[in-house]
Amino acid sequence: MKILLSGAVILALWMGVGTYWYTCQVKGLCANSTASDSVSGSKAPLKKPPIPKPVKTAKWLILQDGQALFAFSDFPHLKQDAASVMLPDPATSFSDSIYNYLLAHPNKYVTITGKYTADEVYEGLFANLGEARADKIRQMLVEAGANPDRIRIAGQEENLSFDAGGNSSGGIAIELHTMNAKVEEVVDKGITNRTLYADFGAVKFQPDPTLASYAAEVKAYLEKHASALAHVTGHTDNVGSTATNMKFGRWRASKVRNYFVSQGIPSKRIKVDTKGMDAPIASNETEEGRAKNRRIEVHIK
Known part of the structure; x- marks a missing residue:
């Protein structure tokens, strides 16, 4: 009996070490692995962005349909003849504020x-x-997790005042609006066909702000289209066997499905599939190409 128990313990340890080695070292899916499952790098764990506190002296106002929505005690700063935009400390939370608002209002967009x-x-x-200056602000919003399809930029000629050092305060206007049919068509096209690169491949899954924003948009879209289903398909690189990569592709897709369900999307509206390594979109000969192939595709139809 003791020999049988000892053999069972040794077998369990061997299987555990083998699973760890393949998952962490070969596929690079452990949280502390140096392998990346994101083309642009993973973001910090999702946090609830701060809401700006009321300010006694409001200078920079972010509007919603002409009415003040957020107020900050200092303006963005511009440099003459330069596209760069510098945000003083009182205004740095603007991107989190707008991200939070868009997250709660899927029918809004930003100009x-x-x-x-x-x-x-x-x-x-x-x-x-x-x-060009407006695009700098757009980039800040996208980095915060906002959907770029919900952001519009424009330039406007105005008599800005620059000091002797070529500095000016102001020069950036932001307003949120309710989507019209033209904007909604563009946004819906992006929602129904999306490729995701996030930490869903890691053993410890941590949704980032971009995925949180997308989940809210998917939920709103499915509520408007009662017969539509979200098809979530997992893809991998070519490291490992065909069978194992089919497994990992489904595992990754399941993580996204589970997160969608946790955000209020009915599980019956989500279908999970895997292509494994059979549908690459880039060469598997380089790490950059393999990173592009490790992805989730969502198609809603």
Whole structure:
């Protein structure tokens, strides 16, 4: 009997070590692994963004349909002839505030208007310097987790005042609006066909703000389209066997499904599938290509 028990213990230990080695070292799915499951790098664990406190002297107002929604005690700062936008400490939480609002209001979108003067010098990809400045703010919102399809940018010529050092306060206007049919069409197209790169491949799953935002949008979309289903498909790189990668693809897709369910989406509206390593979108010969292939695709139809 003792020999049988000892053999069972040794077998269990061997299986546990083998599973750890394959999962962590070969596939790189453990939390402390150096392998990445994200093309752009993983974000910090999801936190509830801070809500700005009321300020006694409001300078920079973020509007909703013409009415003040958020107020900050200092303006963004611009540099003459430059696209850069510097945010002083009192205004740095603006991106978290807007992200939080969009998370709770899936029918809203953002317009960002960057100001510029006619005599400012600009050579770049955008139509004017104001639009380039607006894009800097757009990037901050996207990094906070906002859906880029829900952000519009524009430039507006205005008589900005620059000091002797070429500095100006203000020059950025942000307003939230209710979506019209044209904006909703663009946003819905992005919601129904989305490729996700996040930490869903790690053993310890931690949703990031981008996934939280997307889950809220998927929930709202399914509520509007009663017959639609979300098809969640897991993909992997070519490291390991075909059978094992099919397993990991389904495992990753299941993590996204479980998170969607935790956010209030009925499980019966979600279908999970796996393609394993059979549908790469990049070469598996490089780490960058393999990282692109480790993904989740969501199609709603």
